[in-house]
Amino acid sequence: MHVHIFWDALSPSGFQVPVSRIISSVLGVRTTVSENPVRLMGYNNARHQVDAQALLDSVQAYKHRHGIDDPVLLVVHQDLFRNGNDFVFGLAREQVGAAVVSTARLGNEYYGREHHDDDLIDRITKEGSHEIGHLLGLGHCENPECIMFRPNTLDELDRKRKMFCPDCAKQLEEITAGF
Ligand SMILES: [Zn+2]
Ligand SMILES: [Zn+2]
Secondary structure (H helix, E strand, O other): OEEEEEEOOOOOOOOHHHHHHHHHHHHOOEEEEEEOOOOOOOEEOOOOEEEHHHHHHHHHHHHHHHOOOOOEEEEEOOOEEEOOEEEEOEEEEHHHOEEEEEOOOOOHHHHOOOOOHHHHHHHHHHHHHHHHHHHOOOOOOOOOOOOOOOOOOHHHHHHOOOOOOHHHHHHHHHHHOOO
16 A cells, blocks of 8 residues: 655645655654645635635546545645635545645745744644545644644644554554554
8 A cells, every 4th residue: 555645736845855854753654755646626706715625526527537445635725724614724624534734834935934944844744644634544733743643733744743642553553564
């Protein structure tokens, strides 16, 4: 098994390889990164955001059409929402192995701070690992430093470390041992 990362052409470029490598080491699974082949749907004119569920529909359909069983993480630049949430950093649909992460709110400049490549790579990596964690069968974790903690703000995302807490790490090990 390995995880496919589909990188949208308009997502920040130059970060594909480091993000893919770090996600691979955080999760202990193989990853490959390629330019996103999935047509992006779900733009909402009134909100100027994209419906994350619609993107997952597209990824799900693409996987089905191409017979891809492995987990897929889509990285896009548009801001995402879903019913009931003003925005989401990312979303996973466990049953079909499809997840999406948005880089829109992961750069310092979104918050009026100075841009740093390392911060952006760090956050895409954490968000990506979190959503893939769901695809591998992990739920949310109460430990604020754990990858599976659900952050509501950038500060909460930054407080997380690029690793799983001992409990989640143990679960993950049991899951991936079967691959
Ligand atoms: Zn989550
Ligand atoms: Zn945990």
